[in-house]
Amino acid sequence: MQARRASRELALILFSQLEKNLEKYGDNDFEKIVLKSVRTLISSSQEELNIATSGLSDIAQFIDEYENNHPENLKRPIDAHNIPVQIPLTSDMSGRIKTVLSVCDKALNALEIAELSTLSQKEDVRDYINKIALTFKEKKQDVDKIIKELAFGWDIDRLFKIDKDILRISIIELVFLKDAPHKVVIDEALELAKKYSTDDSPSFINGILAKVVERYV
Numbered sequence: 001m002q003a004r005r006a007s008r009e010l011a012l013i014l015f016s017q018l019e020k021n022l023e024k025y026g027d028n029d030f031e032k033i034v035l036k037s038v039r040t041l042i043s044s045s046q047e048e049l050n051i052a053t054s055g056l057s058d059i060a061q062f063i064d065e066y067e068n069n070h071p072e073n074l075k076r077p078i079d080a081h082n083i084p085v086q087i088p089l090t091s092d093m094s095g096r097i098k099t100v101l102s103v104c105d106k107a108l109n110a111l112e113i114a115e116l117s118t119l120s121q122k123e124d125v126r127d128y129i130n131k132i133a134l135t136f137k138e139k140k141q142d143v144d145k146i147i148k149e150l151a152f153g154w155d156i157d158r159l160f161k162i163d164k165d166i167l168r169i170s171i172i173e174l175v176f177l178k179d180a181p182h183k184v185v186i187d188e189a190l191e192l193a194k195k196y197s198t199d200d201s202p203s204f205i206n207g208i209l210a211k212v213v214e215r216y217v
Helices: 003-017 027-068 091-119 123-150 161-177 182-196 201-216
Strands: none
Touching: 003 027, 003 091, 003 123, 003 161, 003 182, 027 091, 027 123, 123 161, 123 201, 161 182, 161 201, 182 201
């Protein structure tokens, strides 16, 4: 994961924790919120992995017992190794396979969170998060005005908060910071939408940001 990508994702996590009155926040407050949020993510990820690992142990025990109690193995000599047997793909076993796949997803998620945690300690990542947050604090009304203007037919107050925050971060980068290629900003906004929001969000966000580039950049 690149530093800028990590900064955007961490900024999104930060935005989800901010209250409406941004004036109460200083530079150090933003950093503290990010640190606390990352710690919460790590803790939650560890709990999920522990639960998932327990599920894997149950599956391993089920397979061992099924193999040991299979007729082919019950009649083998005591000192002989188990004969591999075919495990029937029942609905129960299908559910257990889904558990394994879920464990894989959780493990990958845990790795991403660990990488995000490491990157959150880097000075350039922290600086860029602060840059985004401080610009939002200063330009919030301007940013939200752009969203309201371009999201024609949508009530900005009723947009999913996660979608609104992704748009806010992207508009800050495109219109005010202007230090990253347009395509990179938009592509990474879409990746955040795919990861954190609904199936319809990427196309909605893509449409708004295309208008931002056309009219404001």
